[in-house]
Amino acid sequence: MSDQSFEAYCEAGRQRALALGNRGPATFDEHGRLTQDILDAYYRCGFYVFTGVVDADEIAELTQEFESVLENAPVNIGSKVDRNGQSVRHQYYTLSNDNEAVAKGEPSVVGLISHPLMMMDSALRLYGHPDLLRIAASVHGEDFVPFHESIFHKGAGEGPPTNWHQDGRTHWDETGRALEQPDGTGKRHGYNLSVACSQCTPANALWVVPGSHREWCLANGGEFPSISERLPDAVPALLEPGDCGMVNRSSLHGSYANRSPDRRVTVLVGYHNRDSAIGTETTNVHAFPIPNKKKDICYDENYVLRRARMIPLAIDARRQHFLNETPFVYQGTWIGSANWNEKTRAEIAQPGDEYWRRDITL
Numbered sequence: 193m194s195d196q197s198f199e200a201y202c203e204a205g206r207q208r209a210l211a212l213g214n215r216g217p218a219t220f221d222e223h224g225r226l227t228q229d230i231l232d233a234y235y236r237c238g239f240y241v242f243t244g245v246v247d248a249d250e251i252a253e254l255t256q257e258f259e260s261v262l263e264n265a266p267v268n269i270g271s272k273v274d275r276n277g278q279s280v281r282h283q284y285y286t287l288s289n290d291n292e293a294v295a296k297g298e299p300s301v302v303g304l305i306s307h308p309l310m311m312m313d314s315a316l317r318l319y320g321h322p323d324l325l326r327i328a329a330s331v332h333g334e335d336f337v338p339f340h341e342s343i344f345h346k347g348a349g350e351g352p353p354t355n356w357h358q359d360g361r362t363h364w365d366e367t368g369r370a371l372e373q374p375d376g377t378g379k380r381h382g383y384n385l386s387v388a389c390s391q392c393t394p395a396n397a398l399w400v401v402p403g404s405h406r407e408w409c410l411a412n413g414g415e416f417p418s419i420s421e422r423l424p425d426a427v428p429a430l431l432e433p434g435d436c437g438m439v440n441r442s443s444l445h446g447s448y449a450n451r452s453p454d455r456r457v458t459v460l461v462g463y464h465n466r467d468s469a470i471g472t473e474t475t476n477v478h479a480f481p482i483p484n485k486k487k488d489i490c491y492d493e494n495y496v497l498r499r500a501r502m503i504p505l506a507i508d509a510r511r512q513h514f515l516n517e518t519p520f521v522y523q524g525t526w527i528g529s530a531n532w533n534e535k536t537r538a539e540i541a542q543p544g545d546e547y548w549r550r551d552i553t554l
């Protein structure tokens with residue numbers, strides 16, 4: 193299809209997105225819970241865009257730290273050094289190797305960075321952001337637990353596509369209907385919340401099919417569409433820096449290759465409902481340096497509570513940095529010290545026992 197028709201598709205998608213009624217500031221009631229109109233729109237559409245959640249100074253800190261992490265990416269798959277010849281500190285980069293470019297000595301493209309809480313203090317602090325945690329408590333209950341974190345990087349003109357998919361793999365009935373109820377109760381797959389560090393336009397954004405979270409495409413021998421298909425009902429999650437796109441992991445979502453002149457950087461965090469995690473048997477695809485492996489697992493309480501510790505640790509790291517902010521009070525339980533200091537920094541990064549080894553795929 194021509195560029196012109198992609199532009200037209202993008203423009204139509206923008207109009208559809210703005211007409212859905214699922215975007216605006218995060219507003220909370222007197223108990224600190226999201227107002228019902230927001231929850232209703234989220235449950236109806238399977239995603240919601242919160243505008244203006246993270247302030248510009250914090251986005252600047254995130255972006256600055258992200259740039260140095262990006263600079264330290266392996267120059268090509270398997271390299272131990274970055275493009276400046278410096279040793280690579282972490283092996284958490286998902287790269288696409290274009291063989292022709294590699295033959296010419298050009299660096300690979302970084303599409304995804306996993307486990308930013310260990311690489312960027314600004315990401316750890318973001319993870320303890322009071323409004324993000326109020327949103328989590330509103331959707332998943334006060335004792336919500338972690339999911340997984342990463343940073344999507346769709347470089348200008350070179351960002352790789354993300355195939356259409358639904359992440360949720362467990363909480364469907366045998367016919368492929370979601371166990372999650374229309375009011376958000378029941379066993380569920382949680383959400384991915386993308387915090388925008390750059391502008392997310394139709395050309396570089398994550399796209400979502402509204403209402404698709406009720407039915408599993410893979411049930412009864414079904415398949416996900418190819419990302420070469422421009423789905424007629426899909427809409428882009430349009431974000432300005434500081435906005436957050438919350439996408440039910442059961443929704444069909446994906447992103448087209450970014451051929452636009454604007455790069456996209458979105459920090460992805462997420463949380464789960466505790467009862468949907470503990471005791472669930474599934475296939476974990478996140479508790480690896482990069483998402484290229486899987487293992488069958490049943491999440492026991494110890495696993496979940498050790499991972500849940502990252503929430504109060506992040507709140508404490510944030511409290512030490514943003515002295516004038518009222519910290520969120522987490523009502524869940526966890527195992528381990530929740531004081532952020534050099535000892536706990538070393539504990540969460542202990543080789544072979546890093547915190548992300550207990551990421552929770554549902």
Ligand SMILES: O=C(O)CCC(=O)C(=O)O
Pocket residue numbers: 344354359384386397398445446447458460
């Ligand atoms: O942001 C993107 O392009 C993809 C995000 C995604 O696939 C996910 O959150 O599962």
